[in-house]
Amino acid sequence: MKRSEQILRQHKVKVTPQRLAVYGVFNNGKCHLSAEEIFQKVKAQVPAISLGTVYAILENFTSKHLLNEIKIDFSRSLYERTDEDHHHFLCRLCRKVLDVEMPRCPVLDRKSVQGHAIENFQGYFYGVCKDCSSKKR
Numbered sequence: 001m002k003r004s005e006q007i008l009r010q011h012k013v014k015v016t017p018q019r020l021a022v023y024g025v026f027n028n029g030k031c032h033l034s035a036e037e038i039f040q041k042v043k044a045q046v047p048a049i050s051l052g053t054v055y056a057i058l059e060n061f062t063s064k065h066l067l068n069e070i071k072i073d074f075s076r077s078l079y080e081r082t083d084e085d086h087h088h089f090l091c092r093l094c095r096k097v098l099d100v101e102m103p104r105c106p107v108l109d110r111k112s113v114q115g116h117a118i119e120n121f122q123g124y125f126y127g128v129c130k131d132c133s134s135k136k137r
């Protein structure tokens with residue numbers, strides 16, 4: 001818990017029990033969670049929290065670069081920690097969102113594209129995941 005507080009402060013986010021609970025949902029490793037899923041998990045610890053509050057916290061965390069919002073699936077936004085750069089793959093059959101490691105794009109090292117400063121880059125890939133394609137055979 002101490003560590004989460006520090007991380008929030010480092011990102012200039014005021015520490016509140018609700019914000020700690022939302023950030024804590026991401027403690028157990030790699031995950032992509034929708035606002036609804038985060039809300040369900042946080043409610044177990046902070047029963048008084050509303051979905052609206054969770055959305056407001058997620059917006060705050062995203063603007064402070066604590067979380068990334070992944071918009072690969074137009075039907076739901078997913079959130080994950082900003083720890084590492086990677087891209088995402090959405091399977092059109094099972095709707096699973098997977099992390100994909102890719103060699104770093106050389107354009108990003110130039111920090112700008114056609115004169116525009118790059119702050120962030122996310123690649124979205126769409127297709128059929130290996131689990132689903134092996135099931136089809």
Ligand SMILES: [Zn+2]
Pocket residue numbers: 091092093094095096128129130131132133
């Ligand atoms: Zn699949």
Ligand SMILES: [Zn+2]
Pocket residue numbers: 032080086087088098099
């Ligand atoms: Zn990811």
